[in-house]
Amino acid sequence: MTDQPAPALSIAQVSDRVAQVLDQVETAVVGKRGALTLVLCGILARGHVLLEDFPGLGKTLAARSFAQSLGLEFTRAQFTPDLLPADLTGAFVYDQKAGEFEFRKGPLFTGLLLADEINRTPPKTQSALLEAMQEHQVTVEGETFPLAQPFHVLATANPVEYEGTYPLPEAQLDRFLLRISFGYPTEDEEYDVLRRRVARQQEDQHLAPVTDAAGLLEMQQVIETxxxxxxxxxxxxxxxxxxxxxxxxxxxxxxxxxxxxxxxxxxxxxxxxxxxxxxxxxxxxxxxxxxxxxxxxxxxxxxxxxxxxxxxxxxxxxxxxxxxxxxxxxxxx
Structure with a gap:
């Protein structure tokens, strides 16, 4: 039995870095420290997180903010009723110059995937995520392709009662480590959203990375000890x-x-x-x-x-x- 190498970071260093990430994300997502902490716990535990709430409550913004703060490659997939499994995994495409088929990667090949409005697409396409979420790989036409490490899915969903949604299969729900709802902000928090937007003078908000993919893996390894x-x-x-x-x-x-x-x-x-x-x-x-x-x-x-x-x-x-x-x-x- 071989000994595991000592982690490069201490518990205190991981805790400090987590606080910095949350502080960064909170500059974009107002007043949701508790929910944001749970999202980050899910990522640190090597899991995937489902953000379920009504439209306009910051789910997509939170996912993008975490990707930027953690320094992860970020891809967004909009789950629409006509989305096909190959739209997520990628597909083999014939290259006329080379005279052969080459694999073109889909949005699953990233560090953090935002599966936006996952319950607006039929169950067949929802299930295409299962292998990627559990096995960190995709299989296309019998060939297996590993995904990047780390790989995390932050999926957003509207409540099932909302018009135009499909209930997620129980098998897929079980693959999400956490399900979190942000809820409506208080009046003061909502005013703060407006105030920050006016002060920013632009729609987009870019956050400086606190760490990167390698740093996140180190943090996850510390937790394993x-x-x-x-x-x-x-x-x-x-x-x-x-x-x-x-x-x-x-x-x-x-x-x-x-x-x-x-x-x-x-x-x-x-x-x-x-x-x-x-x-x-x-x-x-x-x-x-x-x-x-x-x-x-x-x-x-x-x-x-x-x-x-x-x-x-x-x-x-x-x-x-x-x-x-x-x-x-x-x-x-």
Whole structure:
């Protein structure tokens, strides 16, 4: 067994760099620090993030701002009803000069892909993302092409009730580490948006990169070195298991859900500058990780109960590890 090389960055350095990225993004996206922190946690945990909200609430702007601040190559794919899988993956095109077929890469070959309005395209095209998101590769006409590292998808979606949308398949929803909603801004925040636009005197806003692709990989590697205590891991499993046994649930969170909960909580701990996970880290990310993995029984569709209500219930019911059980946490005398 070979030892892993020591990470090039410390926990404190990663936390400082995260704060710089968030500060940069907040110059474009006003008043959403908590939601933006969760998005960045998803990226640091090597995952993909679904931003679901009504139009005009900053989803696309947030994705572009993260790409610029993280120094990643950025590509946007507009998911329309006539979008084909080959429009994402690329295709073989005949080169008349060379007398042979050559592969022309699609928008998936990038560092950060903005899958804009992903639920406006039919399920067949939505499913074309699955291999790329899970395997970090695409297969075209039997030939496999690896994607760049790092590779992340930030997908935006309008609520299912919104006109002209298709529900995302459960298999694809489960591939998103987090689902996050920004919500409407306060009046002061909305005024700040207007004020900044007038002061900027232009529509586009360009953010200076805080790091680059190699730097992001280093940050992700630091997070991989953070240990996870047994009690925290069992707490994640207990929460996911409890969603499966809730009386209102048809399909609860799978083991992928408990794994996502642990990985995101670990990233959240590092963002906070700690080398250990607390139950509060798990609770903070629980809704973003678990809500979209829960299907309510059909007879309850007309009720107010949804995935968020189930997660709120299991957070209240499942026993929380005490501070003394979490070995990495500081102990009181």
């Amino acid at each position: 953070v240990p996870v205590e047994e009690d925290i891991a069992r707490y994640c499993v207990a929460l996911a298991t409890a969603t499966r046994h809730h009386r209102a649930v048809q399909v609860g969170a799978s083991p992928r859900g408990s794994l996502a909960l642990m990985l995101t909580a670990r990233a959240h701990a590092v963002v906070a500058g700690r080398d250990y996970i607390t139950p509060e880290d798990v609770k903070t990310v629980a809704h973003a990780v678990l809500d979209h993995r829960i299907s309510i029984k059909p007879e309850l569709w007309m009720s107010d109960l949804g995935g968020a209500g189930v997660v709120e219930a299991v957070l209240a019911d499942v026993a929380v590890p005490s501070a003394r059980q979490v070995a990495g946490a500081p102990q009181r005398a």
